Each structure stands twice: as C-alpha cells, then as structure tokens.
Amino acid sequence: MIATFRDALRDGLRDALRADPRVFLMGEDVGRYGGSYAVSKGLLDEFGEARIRDTPLSEAAFVGAGIGAALNGLRPIVEIMTVNFSLLALDQIVNNAATWRHMSGGQVNVPVVIRMSTGAGRQLAAQHSHSLEVWYAHVPGLRVVAPATLEDARGMLRAALADPDPVVIFEHAQLLNVQGELPQTPSQVDIDHAAVRRPGRDVSLITYAGSLPKCLEAAQVLEADGIEAEVLDLRTLRPLDVGAITASVSRTRRALVVDEGWKTCSLAAEVMAGIVERCFYDLDAPPARVCSAEVPLPYAKHLEDAALPQVPRIVSAVKELLGHA
Amino acid sequence: MKADTDEALALLRQMLRIRRFEEACAALYGAGKIRGFLHLYIGQEAVAAGAMPALRADDSVLATYREHGHALARGVPMPVLMAEMFGRREGCSRGRGGSMHVFDAERRFFGGSAIVGGALPLAVGFALAERYNGSDRIVACFFGEGAVAEGVFHESMNLAALWKLPVLFLCENNLYAMGTALDRSESDTDLCEKARSYRVPAVSVDGMDVLAVREAIRSAAAQARSGAGPQFAELRTYRFRAHSMFDPELYRSKDEVAHWKERCPIAALERRLRAAAALDDARFEEIEQAVGREVAEAVAFAEAGTLEPVGDLTRDVYARAAGEAP
Numbered sequence: 001m002i003a004t005f006r007d008a009l010r011d012g013l014r015d016a017l018r019a020d021p022r023v024f025l026m027g028e029d030v031g032r033y034g035g036s037y038a039v040s041k042g043l044l045d046e047f048g049e050a051r052i053r054d055t056p057l058s059e060a061a062f063v064g065a066g067i068g069a070a071l072n073g074l075r076p077i078v079e080i081m082t083v084n085f086s087l088l089a090l091d092q093i094v095n096n097a098a099t100w101r102h103m104s105g106g107q108v109n110v111p112v113v114i115r116m117s118t119g120a121g122r123q124l125a126a127q128h129s130h131s132l133e134v135w136y137a138h139v140p141g142l143r144v145v146a147p148a149t150l151e152d153a154r155g156m157l158r159a160a161l162a163d164p165d166p167v168v169i170f171e172h173a174q175l176l177n178v179q180g181e182l183p184q185t186p187s188q189v190d191i192d193h194a195a196v197r198r199p200g201r202d203v204s205l206i207t208y209a210g211s212l213p214k215c216l217e218a219a220q221v222l223e224a225d226g227i228e229a230e231v232l233d234l235r236t237l238r239p240l241d242v243g244a245i246t247a248s249v250s251r252t253r254r255a256l257v258v259d260e261g262w263k264t265c266s267l268a269a270e271v272m273a274g275i276v277e278r279c280f281y282d283l284d285a286p287p288a289r290v291c292s293a294e295v296p297l298p299y300a301k302h303l304e305d306a307a308l309p310q311v312p313r314i315v316s317a318v319k320e321l322l323g324h325a
Numbered sequence: 326m327k328a329d330t331d332e333a334l335a336l337l338r339q340m341l342r343i344r345r346f347e348e349a350c351a352a353l354y355g356a357g358k359i360r361g362f363l364h365l366y367i368g369q370e371a372v373a374a375g376a377m378p379a380l381r382a383d384d385s386v387l388a389t390y391r392e393h394g395h396a397l398a399r400g401v402p403m404p405v406l407m408a409e410m411f412g413r414r415e416g417c418s419r420g421r422g423g424s425m426h427v428f429d430a431e432r433r434f435f436g437g438s439a440i441v442g443g444a445l446p447l448a449v450g451f452a453l454a455e456r457y458n459g460s461d462r463i464v465a466c467f468f469g470e471g472a473v474a475e476g477v478f479h480e481s482m483n484l485a486a487l488w489k490l491p492v493l494f495l496c497e498n499n500l501y502a503m504g505t506a507l508d509r510s511e512s513d514t515d516l517c518e519k520a521r522s523y524r525v526p527a528v529s530v531d532g533m534d535v536l537a538v539r540e541a542i543r544s545a546a547a548q549a550r551s552g553a554g555p556q557f558a559e560l561r562t563y564r565f566r567a568h569s570m571f572d573p574e575l576y577r578s579k580d581e582v583a584h585w586k587e588r589c590p591i592a593a594l595e596r597r598l599r600a601a602a603a604l605d606d607a608r609f610e611e612i613e614q615a616v617g618r619e620v621a622e623a624v625a626f627a628e629a630g631t632l633e634p635v636g637d638l639t640r641d642v643y644a645r646a647a648g649e650a651p
Binding site for chain 2 (some may be wrong): 024050055056058060061062063064065066067068069070071072073074076091092095096100101102103104105106107108109140141143159162163164165192236239
C-alpha cells in the first residue's frame with residue numbers, strides 16, 4: 001500500500017499498543033490534539049486515556065515518569081515534541097535512563113522508548129530545528145536510532161520496545177510526508193545494523209534519517225556522470241554498525257559522511273574517526289563530510305537552505321573526493 | 326502496650342544500627358577504606374527508621390545520595406551495604422555505585438540518586454505503573470528540602486496530583502541544602518504550602534521524634550494506598566555531621582549544632598523508654614552489643630570482599646549487546 005512516513009510511524013504505534021498491554025504512549029498533545037505532527041492521530045479513540053496520555057508541559061517530569069514506569073514493569077513510549085525540548089529532560093535521560101543499570105550493578109534495566117522529532121527544513125528557526133542526535137549518541141547506556149525509510153519508521157518502534165535498554169528514536173520532521181510503498185504485513189527490522197540503500201563501487205555516502213533522501217538523490221545525479229555512489233543508511237547511531245561502515249569504505253576506498261548536525265564534534269566526526277582508525281590504508285582520499293553550517297538555524301528560507309546539507313553540496317563534495325572537481 | 330514497647334524498641338535498635346554503621350563508615354573513610362563522597366545521615370535516623378515500617382515489602386522506595394539509613398531500615402543487609410562502600414563485587418551494587426548509589430531490587434529499594442530532585446519523577450513513574458496495573462502498592466520517595474528549589478519537584482508534584490498517583494513525597498528538611506540555609510534559598514520557607522498549592526495533602530512532622538514520624542507516615546501511607554493520591558510530609562530534622570567528608574561547616578554555628586544534638590532522636594527515644602520502664606541499662610547494652618557485632622561482621626565481610634575483574638568493566642551498561650536477540 002502507498003503510505004507516508006507519518007502513516008508508518010502511526011502504524012508502528014498502533015501495532016505496539018495492540019500487541020502488548022504494558023505499552024502506553026505519553027507526551028505533550030499526543031491525545032486530543034492528535035500529536036503535534038499528527039503522528040498519534042486517532043489513537044486516543046482506539047486506546048483510551050489510560051494508554052494515550054496527554055501530559056503537562058513538564059518534559060523532565062514526564063520523561064522521568066516514563067523511566068520510572070519502565071523500571072516498574074511497563075513499556076512506555078514517551079514522545080517529546082522536538083529534540084530542542086528534550087534538553088529540558090536531558091538530566092532524566094542521561095543521569096537516570098542511561099545509568100541505572102550499571103549503577104545498580106545490573107539489578108535493573110530501563111526498557112523505555114523515547115521518541116522525538118529532529119531536523120530542520122521548515123523555517124522553524126533556532127529553537128525547533130536542530131539535530132542533536134549526537135548528544136545522545138555520546139552516552140553509554142542509551143541506544144539511539146533514526147529511521148529513514150517507511151519500513152524502519154514502522155518497525156523500529158517494535159524493535160525498540162522489545163529491547164531491554166532505553167532507546168531514543170529520532171524522527172526527522174522533513175520525512176513525515178515522504179510517500180512510498182509500505183508492505184501490508186510489518187517486517188521484522190533490527191536496530192543493530194546499518195543498511196546499504198544503494199550499492200556502488202566508487203564512493204560511500206554514509207548518512208542517516210533526513211539526509212538519506214538527499215544522498216540517494218545525489219547518487220542519481222552522480223550516476224549521470226558515471227560515478228557509482230554507495231549509500232549507507234546508519235539507522236542506529238549508537239552503537240554504530242562499525243562493521244558495515246568498514247565493509248563499505250574498504251570496498252569503495254572513499255567516504256563522504258552526510259550529517260545534518262553541526263560539523264564540530266558531530267556524529268560525522270565519529271564516523272570519520274572510525275574510518276581513519278580502521279580503513280586508513282584502504283583509502284584513496286581523505287574522508288570528507290557535509291554537515292550543517294555552524295550557526296543557530298535561521299528563519300529565512302534562503303539562509304536555512306544555505307545552512308543545511310543539500311544535494312549540490314553532496315555532489316560537489318563527492319567530485320572533489322574523486323578528483324573531478 | 327507490650328506490642329507498642331516492642332515496636333519502640335525495634336525503632337531504637339534500627340536507629341542505633343544506622344548510627345553505628347555510619348560512625349564506622351566515617352572511621353573507615355579516615356582510614357582510606359571508603360572513598361568518593363560519603364554523606365552521613367547521623368541525626369536524621371528517626372525519619373528513615375520511623376517511616377519505613379509504614380511500607381509493605383511490595384511497595385517501592387526511592388531515596389537520595391544520603392541513603393544508608395533508608396537502605397538499612399528497608400532491610401538491605403548491612404554486609405552488602407558495607408561491601409558497596411568498599412567498592413567490592415559483593416556490594417549490593419557490585420561496587421558500581423558506592424555510597425551514593427545503593428540499590429537492592431529484591432527489596433524494592435531504588436536508593437541512590439545523586440542528582441538533587443532527580444528521583445522525584447521516577448517515583449511518579451513507579452506509581453503510574455502501580456495505578457496502571459490496578460495494584461494497591463505505593464511508592465515512597467525521600468528527598469531533602471534542597472530539592473524543593475528544583476523545577477522537577479514542582480513538575481512531579483503536579484503530575485502526581487493530576488493523575489492521583491500513590492506517591493509519598495517525604496521531604497527531609499534538615500535546614501541546609503549542602504551549605505545554603507532554607508531561608509537563603511526559598512522566598513517562602515513553608516514547604517507544606519508548596520505541596521498544598523498542588524492540592525497535595527501535606528503535614529509537617531517533628532523528624533527528631535521517631536514515634537511521631539511513624540504515626541504520620543503510617544497515616545499518609547494509608548491515604549495513598551486507599552486511592553487518595555499523593556501525600557507530602559515535611560520531616561523537620563537536622564544533620565549532625567558535615568554535608569560530606571569535605572565540609573568545614575562555615576555556614577552554621579557550633580551552638581546551633583549543639584542545640585540540635587540535644588534533640589538526638591536516639592537519646593530522646595531512649596529517655597522515653599526508660600521513663601516508661603521499658604528499657605534499662607542491661608537491655609540497652611544488649612542492643613548496643615548486638616548492633617556492634619553486626620557492624621563488625623559487616624566490616625569483616627567488606628574487608629574480605631573481592632574486586633570486580635577489570636575485564637568486566639563494561640558489563641551491565643546494556644542488558645542486551647548489539648547483535649543479540651532481545
């Protein structure tokens with residue numbers, strides 16, 4: 001069936017709520033409003049107020065409550081409107097969700113799922129647009145995933161709920177209206193492995209979430225110039241699928257990392273460091289990256305566009321890597 | 326009357342266990358056996374000892390980094406607690422937590438949160454799970470008055486009240502958030518007023534009187550268990566020792582400390598029991614001896630404890646390794 005990324009997310013929620021009575025959803029405006037991005041629209045009617053819980057604007061409290069409920073046997077899905085707002089709950093996620101298992105000597109685990117939107121592209125300026133996934137990917141004890149395809153949008157939630165550890169899911173808001181074919185029956189997806197979305201022999205484009213469609217488009221443009229780009233979707237940002245990155249880059253001998261985060265201390269930096277550590281002698285060129293400009297994202301469309309990774313920048317970065325500049 | 330006396334003697338013994346355990350900890354800190362931060366509960370024993378009997382084994386307890394007393398009162402065995410202080414594998418948290426992070430899942434003791442106020446929303450979540458499951462279990466969350474200045478205190482009180490969750494918010498007001506006096510940090514020092522502003526029933530209790538604590542928390546627990554929603558208690562108490570082992574105590578006078586020490590909860594109960602002829606020198610000495618033996622055995626257990634192999638450094642970060650099935 002033809003569906004949007006948003007539909008796929010909602011299907012994933014509905015499947016999870018139907019499958020396990022311990023699962024419930026809570027967050028700001030997830031119920032009556034239908035979700036700030038309409039992801040949970042209709043779920044309140046189907047599952048009722050005990051399982052679709054509107055919360056006050058208290059990120060620290062409701063994220064903490066999700067962690068507590070998970071510690072006490074439930075399988076909460078906590079929705080935070082955007083990654084920028086999640087900073088109000090950073091203490092709970094970093095100091096509690098990520099630590100309790102280790103700090104207790106393995107006596108407990110924290111099976112909470114925290115979903116939030118991320119990313120720019122809708123002129124929402126400097127407090128609603130950032131890509132701070134790497135802040136979470138830095139923290140041992142958390143799993144961090146970012147779906148970029150419809151099947152992952154639907155299936156990653158299920159995998160995250162089955163996971164005994166806290167999982168943070170980043171849903172890029174620019175993907176919500178992406179349409180595609182979604183199989184009627186959900187397939188099992190894992191949250192451990194990266195996926196090659198397009199094979200190629202000349203260069204590896206390594207990316208995730210909202211930058212995947214840009215990389216696939218860039219690969220098409222490059223194909224017209226006879227350049228075969230491989231596109232690797234990281235899917236899971238922590239722990240990184242180092243094996244898949246190494247395998248791809250060892251084959252293509254060139255790597256470009258495309259990451260909507262800011263360049264300094266970015267996820268791209270971590271991926272590149274891993275490539276240098278593991279594939280240095282296989283490389284035909286220094287690894288390169290396309291990231292966001294180092295600026296709080298501006299409102300004006302032309303400035304926002306200029307700040308973000310775009311297809312022409314990806315294409316020219318690849319050509320530079322190949323010495324075609 | 327006999328039952329009352331027995332219960333009071335049990336409270337006396339419990340407070341003495343906490344006091345003597347912590348005195349040993351202070352000495353062992355001096356000897357370099359215990360390191361890191363060590364926050365002693367001495368002076369506040371009546372709160373943990375008095376509150377804990379109101380809870381059932383299937384209730385949950387969350388506390389702070391000053392939680393040795395709560396752990397002991399909840400039934401965490403003294404040897405594994407001391408082994409944790411020593412950073413040994415036999416410690417209740419396998420040496421991963423230390424003094425500030427005492428956990429005993431079997432006894433539903435989720436003790437040691439060392440971010441002030443950080444456990445409050447967790448307690449709300451624990452209680453949400455109980456309500457979700459239709460159980461009559463409750464959740465007790467101990468915290469200091471310093472936490473009242475944290476935004477998350479207010480968010481948690483509101484959420485618990487809004488959803489009528491069975492949380493006991495047990496605020497131990499020892500007058501100082503580390504070195505900052507309550508009246509230097511709060512525009513309104515009436516803590517119960519803050520709770521009442523969220524329509525949470527609140528009571529202020531003499532936290533140096535273990536029997537008063539017991540009565541107040543017993544009643545609050547019954548309320549919470551009956552579905553009346555969260556309850557707040559301010560336990561007015563005092564910490565006799567420094568905030569931690571690195572505190573020259575410049576912020577309070579020796580006179581003030583001496584004044585509060587006259588209200589020592591252990592001595593107060595001892596006097597009452599003697600006055601009621603329920604305790605004499607021989608009985609008191611018997612209790613002291615038993616507690617002393619327990620502490621000595623705990624120290625011996627910790628001394629004999631082993632160190633986690635460094636090869637296991639990263640165990641228990643995740644419950645599932647990447648690539649493993651859930």
